[in-house]
Amino acid sequence: MSPRAGSAGTTPRCPRTLAFVESPVQLLNVLEWAHAHTSGAGLVPTQTRRTPAPDGPAAAGGRGAAAPAAGPDLTLVVLAPTDPMTRGQLRRMAELARDEGHGVRWEEARGGTTAPFHTIGGLTRLLRRAERVVMGDPFSRYVQLLLTITRAHELVVVDDGTATMEFVAQLARGERLVRWHRKGGRPGPRDLLFAPVSSAARRRLTPAAGRRVEIFSSMPVEEAPDGVTVTWNDFAWTRARFGPPRLTAGADMVGTSLVETGVVDGDRYLEAVRTLAGAHRVTRYFAHRRESAAKLHRLAGETGLEIVRPDLPLELIARRGPIGRTVLSFPSTVVHTLPLALAGTEVKVAVCDIDPAWLTATASPRAQGFLSGVTGTAKDVHRLAAVDAAPSC
Template sequence: MTETLALVESPAQLLNVLEWAHVHPGEASSLGIAVLQPTDRHSREQVRRLCRFASQARLVWRRYEVRSGAVSRAHTLLRLGRSVSGAQRLVIGDLFSRTVQALLPFSKAREVVVVDDGTATTELVTLLTQGQSLSRWHQGEAPRKSDGKGGSVGRWLSRDTLERFAFFTCMPVSPPPGALVVPNEYRWTREAFGPVRVHGGADLAGSSLVETGIIDRQHYLEAIGWIARSRGAQRYLAHRRESPEKLREIAARTGMEILHPELPMEVMARVEPIGHTVLTFASTIAYTLPIVLQDSPVRVELCEIDDTWITEGTAARSVDFLRKISTLAVDRHGLAKVPPQRSLPPARNA
C-alpha cells in the first residue's frame, strides 16, 4: 500500500501532480500515481509522454483502463479501491469525475489535495463553498442545493476523520471553509525545461467550445479566420478534443499549420519553439502560460467571445462561467484583449 496516492484522468491533472510532487518532496517520497487512462488518442499520447517525465523524476505510476467495458471497469475499480483504502493522503485531479467519486467511499484518507484541473477548479471551489452538488459548467443544468453539504463529495470532505484539505492551484480562488490554498507556480516546468525559444509568428490556441456545444461552429470558424488574418497567426495549436473535420476546415480557410501538441501547452511552450504571441479564448492557458512564460518575451492575449456566437439553448450558467474566467484571467495577469469581429447574425442552433 502507498501512503500517498494520486488519481488523475488527463494530461493536465498529471502535469499538476508532477508540479505538486516537485514542491512537496517529503510527501512525494511515498507517492504512487494511478493514471485512469483517457480514451482519445491525443490525450493518451500526452499522458504517455508525461509518464516518461514522471519516471525520470523517480515517481511510481501505473495506468488503469477504466473505460474498456462494464466488466473490466468493475474489476479495475475494485483493484483501485484497495489502493485507495490504504492511502492516508489522496491527491485528486477531478472531483467532478464519476470514476473518482465511485472510489471515494473506499477512502479513509486523513489528507486530501486537489490539484488543478484547469478552469474547472474555480467552479469546484464555488460549488463546494455554496454546498451544491457537483456538475460541470458546460453541462448546463443548474447544480442542486442537495443537503447543503455539496452532496456525497461534500459530505466526504466534511467528515471528522479528514484532518487537512487543500487546493494546489494557480487559479484565483478563495477556499471553502476549512480548506487551504497552496499556490501552483509551475516551478517544475520552469526549472526542468527551457530557455524559451521564440519563433517569428503568432500562435493561436484551439478551443473545444464548439465540441461542447457552447459556441456555434460557423461563428467560431469565421472568428478563427479573422484572428489569423488580423493577428498574423501562422500556427493553430489544436485542443485535444477538437474534431478532425473542424481542424481540416480551419486549415483550408486560413492556411494555418495545424499542430497537435504531444505535451500539455505549459510544457510544450518551454520544450518547442513558441510564437511571440499566443492567442487564446477563455481557457486554462490564459492563466497558466503567463506563469510558465514569465521569463520570456512571449505575450499571451485573450480573444473575446461575442454573445452572438453562443448557441441557442446554452444555459446561463455556462455563459456566466465563460465571462467569469475571462475577466479573472485579464485581471490576474493583465492580458491584452482581442475584441471579436461581428459580421454573422446570432447563432440559432447548437
C-alpha cells in the same frame, strides 16, 4: 496495452499517496504539486476562505508553513480515457512522472463494461491504506466513487483547468457538483442514480475533524470553504525542467473545445479564428486534445493555419519552444497558466472574449458569465475585445 501494462516503476508496497488522473493537464499538475511539496518551490502561506491568490509569479516565492516535512511517496493512477489524443499525451506524461521517480499505474478504466469493476476492485486495497489521495477532477464519477472507498485523512485537488474555479465555488456554497457547461440543465436519469455517490464525495471533500483538504491551483480561488488549504501553483517544476524557449517572430493561437462541448457555434468560431489570424499574423494553431478532426480539417482549409497536435500539455510545449512572441487564446485555462510557465520570457499572452452571439441555443445559462470570469481574473495577459464577423480585435 493491458490493464496492468504501463505500471513499471510502481512498488509492491502500498504508497502513502495515490493520485488519480484522467487527463495530461491533471498529471502535469500532480507533478507540480509533488515538486512543490518536496522542495518548497511555489508554496505560499496557507490561505483559507476568501483569501486571494498571489498576483503572478513574483508573489509566489514564499514558503508555506503548512507544507509536509518530506516529499510524497507517490503513485499516479491513470484512469485511461478512450480518446487517442488524450491517451498519447498521457503516455508521454507518464514517462516524465517515472523520470521523476514516481510510480505509475495505468488502468484501462473504460475498456469495456466490466472494466470499472476490475479497476475499482484492483484499487480498493491501495485506497484503504493510502494516507493521502490526490485528484485532478472532483467532478469525475470515477473519482467520486473512489472517494467513497478511501479512508485517507488528506485529500488534495489539483487543477483540472477552469473547472477548478467552479468546483471551489460549488463546494463553498454546498451545491451539488456539476460541470459549469452543464449547469442549468435538468439532471438526467444517470445523474439521479449517481446522486448519492456525488453527495458523499462532496461531504468527503469538505474539511472535518481528522480530515485535511488542500487545493493546489494556479487559478483564482476566492470562495474556498472554511478549513480548506489553498496552495499556489506557479509551475516551478515546468520552469525548472524545460526552457527557456526559442521565440519565433510570428504569433501562435491556442484552440479550444468549446464547440465540441456545445457552448460555441462552430461557424462563428471558425470566423473568429480566421479574423484573429489575419489581424495578428498567426501561423500556427495548437489544437485542444478534444477538438474534432473534421473541425480542424475545415479550419486548416479555410484559414491556411498550420494545425499542430501537441504531444504534451501546452505549458510544456510552450516552455520547450519554439513559440511565438504572442500567443492568442480564447477564455481557457492557458490564459492563467501560460504566463506562469513562460515567466521570464518575452512571450505575450493575449485573450479574446467570447461574444454572446457565438453561444449556441443549448449553451448553459451560466456559460457567458463563467467565460467572462475566466478572462477577467487572468493575470499578466493582454485582453482583446470580442471578434465581430468583419472587424478584428
